[in-house]
Amino acid sequence: MTPKFSQETLPLHSTASDATFEIDVWRYHHPDATRTVYLQAGIHGIELTGIPVVHEFMKEIEEHKLVYNFICVPLSNPMGLDSQIMGVQTGYNNLHTNQQNCWNWNRIGNLKDEPSLEGCWIKTLLDLSAPADIILDLHTAGIETVPHIYFNESDKEHVTGLGIPHLLTWNIPSDSFSDTNFQLGKVALTFELSSSRSVHGEWVKESLIYLRRFFGLLPKVEGSRIWQTEKQLKKWYSPTGGILCWHKDAGDSTAEGDVIATLYTRKGSLNLESPYTGVLLLKNPIQAPHERQELAKFLVE
Ligand SMILES: [Zn+2]
Structure with a gap:
């Protein structure tokens, strides 16, 4: 039996002019897999590097026939991605359709039962990730950053050896997508791969190396430092x-x-x-x- 991706398109949102936003999901089943990974990018619309990284890593999953099941959502927030003002991306918060509070797209796990645009969107993502044991949420940070990762102390074994220079452990969970999943008992990691609003081929290459180390396609390396977020x-x-x-x-x-x-x-x-x-x-x-x-x-x- 050859593992293979199946693709599904889910409706998310329609605008006043009836333009529609949709989300693509790729699922990969390996017959011998005991764990399911949810691999996602683009929750924040200005954070781009993870999107090509997921597309590229899906090819490697098939090529190496990784013994996991995967649920991949490379572009998890089309509303955020399409948010720009005069050529500058602004999709970190929902400042288009929410007159009250400009929600940070990655702090609304608590809205999943609300029949709002944000609630419906985050419920869609949380439902997609529900069957997974391991959540990898790919972000970027700032106008300039050094790669880092947010994790709970209990997931330390999963973040060491990847070659990501700075590992930021937290004790108090937020309403972020990863932390919401962590509270459901999963391994849940927030990767900050590169700077935001820009994509460089080298960043994509380096990020793929982190994922190869995570899934055992490359040996682990030394050299990361652990910091306490709080x-x-x-x-x-x-x-x-x-x-x-x-x-x-x-x-x-x-x-x-x-x-x-x-x-x-x-x-x-x-x-x-x-x-x-x-x-x-x-x-x-x-x-x-x-x-x-x-x-x-x-x-x-
Ligand atoms: Zn982010």
Whole structure:
């Protein structure tokens, strides 16, 4: 018996003009599989790298006849993907059809029983992932980031050895897609593969290597660092408004007091010192911040 993908298209949403949004699901059954994997990308519409990664990895699943069952949803949020204003993607939140609160598309696991657009969409994804034991949700982060992964301590064995530089363990679950699944007793991991809004061939290649290591197609490697999200993940805010000029890249180590950026304000230039000793995890997509706007996230020693 040859394992093979079967494809299904599900309706999600229709607009005022009756344009429709649909979601494609690919299912792969291996006769000897004991575990089912749900592999998804694109929950946040500005996060693109995972979409080609899922398409490419589906070819590898067939080629290597991986002994798992797979449910693959490369493009899980077409509404988010199609959200843009004047050529800039904005699909991190639903700011099109929700007049009240611009839901973050990945913080609404709690809405699954609500008959709203968001509730219906997240219920569709949670129903699709229900048969799975392992949830891999592919995201990206910031305008610039170093690859990292969010996981619960109990899933540590699954995230070590993949070659992802920073592993962020959490204790308190959010209403994210992965955390909602984790609370149902599954292995559930949120991968942050690359920067958002852009895709580079090298990022796709590197991300495929993480997946090959996860599924045993490549040997595990050393070199990841584990951080505690609640204690060691810190946001950094702009002291005043201006034009931000960075002197560090995401992934760089920083020492408290190092000059890491210059802010050009009305009163002149201001050297911004690193507030932390640790790693610059990601930069936010703002180059002209207001006072107190979030600039970046750090992993703090
Ligand atoms: Zn995301």
